[in-house]
Amino acid sequence: MAAKHNVKTLEQLNERERNYYDMLIRQRDIVMGKMQIHAEDALDCSNADKRGVTTHMADMGSDSARYEMELKLMSEDGDVLALIDDAIERIFTGEFGKCLDCGGQIPDGRLNIRPYAIYCVKCKTKRERERNF
Numbered sequence: 001m002a003a004k005h006n007v008k009t010l011e012q013l014n015e016r017e018r019n020y021y022d023m024l025i026r027q028r029d030i031v032m033g034k035m036q037i038h039a040e041d042a043l044d045c046s047n048a049d050k051r052g053v054t055t056h057m058a059d060m061g062s063d064s065a066r067y068e069m070e071l072k073l074m075s076e077d078g079d080v081l082a083l084i085d086d087a088i089e090r091i092f093t094g095e096f097g098k099c100l101d102c103g104g105q106i107p108d109g110r111l112n113i114r115p116y117a118i119y120c121v122k123c124k125t126k127r128e129r130e131r132n133f
């Protein structure tokens with residue numbers, strides 16, 4: 001973690017950093033909005049089960065499958081949210097866009113699609129390959 005005096009304020013960000021900051025804040029809003037919807041959907045499903053509205057086994061099956069899917073989506077969004085928060089913090093500490101593995105600069109082309117990326121393509125590919133074995 002960078003020392004406190006190295007942390008920039010919003011006004012000190014350069015144009016590039018400011019662009020990514022805006023992008024991340026927008027994505028954060030979208031993810032949070034999505035999480036809200038998933039949370040409500042998941043709640044709907046569990047309430048339906050409790051009230052005994054779903055009497056057919058087939059319905060219950062699909063309801064709990066949907067509930068599980070909603071929970072899975074929520075946890076995935078939760079991960080993205082953590083990455084987004086982390087990326088925002090890294091903008092202010094000047095660490096934004098640096099690969100956590102090799103310290104290399106992640107290309108803008110990749111950051112424009114995924115501003116919360118923490119690995120360069122090379123390191124990410126390597127990690128994915130290692131995970132599959």
Ligand SMILES: [Zn+2]
Nearest residue numbers: 099102120123
């Ligand atoms: Zn790397």
